[in-house]
Amino acid sequence: MSELNTLAVVGAGIGGLAAALALGQAGFKLRLYEQAETFFETGAGIGLGPNAMRVLDQWGLGSELRQAGCTPAFLLSRRAEDGRIAGRLPMGQSFIEKYGAPYLTLHRADLHRLLLTAVKNQALAELFLNRKLTGIDVQSKGIDLQFQESSETHQVLGLIGADGINSRVRSLAFEADALMPSGHWAYRALLPIQDLPAAFHDTHIGIWMGKRLHVVHYPVRGGDYLNMVVLIESADLPSQAGWDVLRSTGQIHADLKQALKGCCNELQELIHRAENWRAWCLFDRAPLHTAEQMAQGRVALLGDAAHPMLPYLAQGAGMAIEDAASLAQHWQDTSLTVEQRLSNYAQARWQRVSQVQQRARRNGRIYHADGVLRMARDAALKLGGAKLMDMPWLYGFHSR
Template structure:
C-alpha cells in the first residue's frame, strides 16, 4: 500500500487538532506543531452544530462529547427588557433526527481535551514556535525557534487570528476591530438554581448590546457572553480581566435574569471582537490555511470553531490518496470548496451584529415580525443549508 503524503499543521487549537485527526483517518501522515508548551483553552463555552458534530463523531469522539457536553432543546431569542420570546428554534432530538447529528454546548477545554486524547502522542509536538517557512516546489521546509527543521509535502496554518503561517505566506495584514467587546464568564449552576433556567441557548437582543447564556459541562456550569458596542480597542486577547461591576452597569435596565447571572460570577474576562475581511485565496503552492487564520468571524452565528472543523474534514478529503505531485492542485480544490461557504458565514455573522443590536423602533419591530414568521437564520427550515452540510463530500459547482 502506498504511503500517504505528509502534512505539517501549525497550531494546536481545536481546528488544528481536528484537522490532524481527519487527515490521519484519511491516510495522511499529519503532525501538529504548537508553540505553547502545554495545550490549553480559555474558560469559555462553545456551540457545536450538526455540521461539525457529525465530523467529530466520525473521529470517534461521541462518547466524550456526550459525557461532557449538553444537548440544548432549543435556541431561544428574547427581547432585552421584558424577556418576550422573539424566536424559539427547536434543537435537541428534532435537530438530531433531521440532520443525523446532535447539537452540543461544550466547554472549550473539554472539546480540546477530547481531540488531544484521540491524537497519537507522537503526532503532537509542543514548544514549537514557527520562524521560517520555505516552499521548495516539491516539498515544504519549516523551521522552529527551538532549532527543529521539518520537511513535509504541505503546511497548514491553523494558528489563529494572529497566524504566522498567513503572514509568511501572504504578507502582513491587520485585523479589524468590529466595535464590539464581550464580557464572558462561567457560573456554577447551583448558584442560579432559583432561576429555573431551561436547557437552551438564550440570546437576549437589545439596543447596542446582546447577552447569551447556556449550560456547559454536563449542566454544572452556565456560560455567559455579554456583548457591548464601544468605539475603540487596542488589544486582541481572550484573557484580559474584566470587572463584573462594569458588565452590570452596561446591562442596567435589562431583564433581571441577566443581572442575576452576572452577580453570581466570581470573575469575568473582557474580549474584544476582531475579524478580517474574506480573503481572495487561502492557498499558495504547498501552503494553505484553515480556521481563524483565513476566515476569522464574529461569533454571532456560533460557527467560528465549527467552520474550522469543517475545514479540516474537507482538507482531508481533498488530500486522501493523492501523490506529492498533486498537492498544489488538491489545496486549490480545498480552497474552491471551502472559501465561498466560510466567506458567506463571515458576512452573515457581521449582519447579525446589526440585527442583534437594533435600537427600539421601526427597524426593530420589522425584525421581530420577520423572526416570528419563522424564516430567519436559526429557524429549522432556514438553517438546513448549514446543518445538513457534510464537509467530507467533495462537491461544488463544476466539481
C-alpha cells in the same frame, strides 16, 4: 530533519487537532507543531451545530462529546429590556431528526481534550510542543520550517497554517490584509447551575437581544455549569490584535453594569451573580473573496487563520472542523500534486466560510438592532418564529 512524505500542521487548537485527526484517520503521516509548552483550560463555552457534530461523529468522538456536553432542548430568544419572548426554536430531538445530529453545547477545554487524546492515540500524527514557527522557506520539493530558539530546520511536503487569528503562516505566505478590532467585546463567565433559579435548570440556550448588546447562555460540563457571554459594542478599540485582551476585574464589572442599565431585572440579576468574568476584544477580517486566500502553492490555511469570524453564529470552531474534514478528503487524491490537492481544498471551502463570516456579522446587527430595524426584527420573529431562527443552509451542510 527531513520528512518529505509528511504534511506539517502548525497550531494545535481545535482546528489543528481536527486536521491532525482527520489526516491521520485517512492514513497520512503528519507533524503537528504547537508553540505552547503545555495546554491550559482556555476559552469557555462552545456551541457545536449539527454540521460540526456529524463530522465529529464520523471521527468516532460523538459519544464522549455528548457525555461532556449538553443537548439543549430549545433556543429561547428574548428582549433584553423587558424579558419578553421573541421566538422559540425546538432543538434537541427535533434537530437530530432534521439534521442527523444534535446541537451540542460544551466547554472548549472538553472539546480540546477529547481531540488531543484522539490525536495522541493514533500512530501517524507526531505532536511537537514548544515549537513556535518563525519562518518558512519554500523549495521546489518541499518547505523548510524554522522555529524560535531552535537551530534545527524541519523539511516537509506541505504546510497547513492552523495557528489562529494572528496566524504567522498567513503573514509569511499570503498577502497581508488587515486584522480589525470589531468594536465588539465579549465578557465570559461560568456559574454553577445549582446556585441559579429554577428557570435556568433545564437545558436551553438563552439569547437576550438588547440595544448594542446581547447575552447568550447555555449549559456546559454535563449540565453542571451555565456558560454566559455578554457581547457589547464599545468605542474602546485596542490597537493590539488578539482575542484575549484582559481588563481588570473592577473595570469588567463597571462595563457590565453600565451596558446592562436598560435591561430587565431578571437579566441583570443573572449577570451580576457571576464574579469570574474575563473580557475578549473581538477582532475580525473581511470575509474571504477568493480560494487563493486559503491556499497558495504548498501552503494552506484552516480555521481562524483563514477566516476568523464574529461569534454570532457560534461557528468558528465548527468551520475549522468542517475545514479539517474537507482537507483530509482532498489530500487523499494522491494522483494530484500537493499544490493541486491544497487548491482543491480551498476551492471547496472558501465560499462556504465566506458566507458564514458574512452571516455572522449580519446576525450581530440583527441582535443589536435599535429603532425601525428592531421593530421589524421583533415583528418578523412574531410571525415567522422557529422558521426564521432555524438555519438549514448552515446546519444541513455536508462538507467535502
